[in-house]
Amino acid sequence: MKKLLAILCLLPTSVLAATDSCRTLESVPEGELTLQQVIELGLCRNPETASAYLSLEAAHFNKNAGYGQYLPSVSVSGSASLPYRNQEWSDWSYGASISASYLIFDFGKRLSDVNQLIDTWRATGFDYSESVQNYVYSIIGAYYALLNADADVLTAQAVKDVSQTAKDTADTKFKAGAVAKADVLKADVTLSSSILDLERAKNNREIAKGNLLAKLSFPSEQEIKIADMPSDFGTEEENKNIDELISEAREKRPDLLRATANKDAAWHRRNSAFLSNLPSISASGSLSWNNIPSDVFNAGQDEWSGSIGIRASMPIFAGFSNMYNVRAAQANYERAKEQERLTVDNAMLDVFTAYQNYKTAQMVLKQTDVLLASAKESERVTAGMYKVGKATMLDWQTALADLADAHKQNNAAKYDLFTKRAALALAIGDIKEGLMGGETDE
Incomplete structure (x- = not known):
């Protein structure tokens, strides 16, 4: 269960060092935020993960309450x-009593009940872990989407600057009589398009930006500065084979662990339903004190009285409800086993799909790097050729469009690789693997 909160422990706390509670923040912290800092900020403020945590707390207290069956039950009164008789009030009479009972033996039903609560608590914990990881993945996706959008703005600005240079060059050459008016018009079109x-x-x-801020529970009109990722993040050197990833998923993936815990809880629930039809033995004792006035009937009884005893009970007939309860519990157990199988099948497919997508994203990034380098060189050469009259404005326009x-494509491929890496980490159930690589390794 300690692994459930690993993601909360590994993230730095520098973002909120100067605040008592990040939930009271009304604006985004100043300065450039890293991915880990953004995730920590979101986890602190997100109501969905907070709700899942409170469900975990409730299951934890229910589990603790189950241990009460092993302790005596004590009550006082x-x-x-x-009294009022014959139109007269008698004196006050007083009484007090204390009683205790203890279940001695029930063929293991208490143990089954407690184990059921423990497995339910474990399943709720894995559900909380899954909620945290899904939310972290959504933050990662929004973070990379903003980085991609920032890169696209810089690219568009650079293309606009080059288009302006092309326009100025065409104007100069037209004034010198070296090109026709058509070149100036084409340059105007290219500049307007850029x-x-x-x-x-x-x-x-x-x-x-608004999407990321909304996930952090801040108004979308605020500003946020985020840091870019290192260039060596998501390289092939860190790849693992598919068998290693599947093995990790079986050990870490929350939905697999939750399905197993639910199956175990159903097994104990079935046992408890069966054991409820067997005898139980309990001990009881009581002590009472009464102060009754002398003029009251039974006034001569002892002021102190008590009793101890052992009681055995066994249900004989309850309208067949016990039998049907056992059958229902057995059916629910079989259902939980089938759900576990289905979850395993889906998880293995998720891992395989995420693995293939990640490998493809790595290859796509390589190809777009080559494409970008070629496009830059082509635009540079074409621009030089146009300036000396060896190329047309149409050639330069084409080179600019290709650039x-x-x-x-390169921006999209870069941040798609980061997202696919996070998706693979989510598929194996260890989202911290999708953050900063070696910096978060245990």
Whole structure:
């Protein structure tokens, strides 16, 4: 169960060092925030994970309450009465009593009940762990989406600057009589298109920023500065084979562990239903004191009285409800086993799919790096050729369009790789693997 909170323990606390509670923050902390700091901030403020944690706490207290069956049950009572007979009030009479009972033997039903509560608590803990990991994954996706949008804005600005250079060059050459008016018009079209692309990129950036802020429970109109990821993050050197990943998933994935815990709880629930039909033996004792006035009937009885005894009980007939309860518990146990099998099958497919997507994302990033380098060189050469009259404005326009497209593909591939890495970490049930690699290793 301690592993459930590992993600909370591994994240740095520098973001909130100067605050008593991050939940009371009304604005985003100043300065550039890393991915770990953003995740920590979100976990502190997110109501969904807080709700899951409170469910875990409730299951924990229910489990502790189950141990009460192994302790005696003690109760006390007191009384005071004023009799009225024959139109006269008698004196007050008083009484007090204490009684205790203890279940001696029940063929293990108490143990089954407690084990059921323990497994339910474990299942709730894994549910909380899954809620945390899913939320962290959503934060990671929003974080990378904002980085991608930032990169697209920079790319669009760079393309606009180059388009402006092309426009200025075309104007200069037209004034010198070296090119026709058509080149100037084409340069105007290219510049206008690049300005439009820049505005669209800024709009997409605002949307991505608002999405991240909403996940952190801040107003979407606020600003947030986030740090980029290192270039060596998500390289092939850190890859594991599919068998290792599946083995990790069986040990760490919360939904698999929850399904197993639910199956175990159903098994103990079935046993408890069966054992409820067997005899139980309990001991009891009581002690009472009464102070009755002398003029009251039975006034001569002892002021102190008590009793001890042993009681055995066994249900004989309850309208067949006990039999059907056992059958229902057995059916629920079989159902829990099938659900565990289904969860395992789905989990293995998730791991395989995430693994293939991650490997593909690595190859795509490599190819887009090559594409971007080629597009940059092509645009540089074409620009030089146009300036000396060896290329047309259409050639330069084509090179600019290819460069802009290559930048966008490279940005998308870079941050898609980061997202796919986080998706693979989520698939094996260890989301911290999708953060900063070696910095979070235990």
